[in-house]
Amino acid sequence: MAGPTAGARVLWAVRALIRDHPDVFSQPPPVDIHIGRADPNPHRLGASFSYGGAELYGTRVMVWIERGALVGPFGLNDAELRSFLGHELLHAYQYRFGPYEPSTPEFFRREIEAYRWELDHMSQAVRPFYRGEAELQLELFESLLETAHEPPPPETGGGY
Numbered sequence: 001m002a003g004p005t006a007g008a009r010v011l012w013a014v015r016a017l018i019r020d021h022p023d024v025f026s027q028p029p030p031v032d033i034h035i036g037r038a039d040p041n042p043h044r045l046g047a048s049f050s051y052g053g054a055e056l057y058g059t060r061v062m063v064w065i066e067r068g069a070l071v072g073p074f075g076l077n078d079a080e081l082r083s084f085l086g087h088e089l090l091h092a093y094q095y096r097f098g099p100y101e102p103s104t105p106e107f108f109r110r111e112i113e114a115y116r117w118e119l120d121h122m123s124q125a126v127r128p129f130y131r132g133e134a135e136l137q138l139e140l141f142e143s144l145l146e147t148a149h150e151p152p153p154p155e156t157g158g159g160y
């Protein structure tokens with residue numbers, strides 16, 4: 001007997017997140033969110049090493065999931081998939097505050113919030129490698145924020 005399809009697993013995970021955390025994932029969501037497979041876009045270099053992401057396109061947030069997150073040797077189990085999608089949904093909701101620039105304090109703060117939430121809500125069924133990676137990422141973004149400088153105020157002109 002075949003197991004549930006990848007699409008069904010994603011749907012169950014998202015439904016469970018919305019059901020169990022209505023305070024975080026309020027309905028209707030504050031932004032237009034679409035969830036789907038990643039496009040096999042050769043220009044998105046580097047993304048093949050991640051499970052997916054959440055990006056703002058105009059007024060719409062696309063949460064995308066890499067194929068490797070769902071099937072194959074690095075495929076996530078249901079608990080991990082749910083944890084990962086919780087992280088990305090949180091990013092989707094963060095876009096209600098607008099876009100951000102990469103490698104800025106705002107970017108670090110959003111990652112810290114997402115990883116803290118993920119670690120606070122991780123099920124026992126999440127395997128050690130997945131938890132360890134989240135802990136490592138949280139530490140990394142916390143130290144990046146500590147050493148980051150806020151962007152300089154707009155030019156007031158007149159000086160050198």
Ligand SMILES: [Zn+2]
Nearest residue numbers: 087091111114
């Ligand atoms: Zn993130």
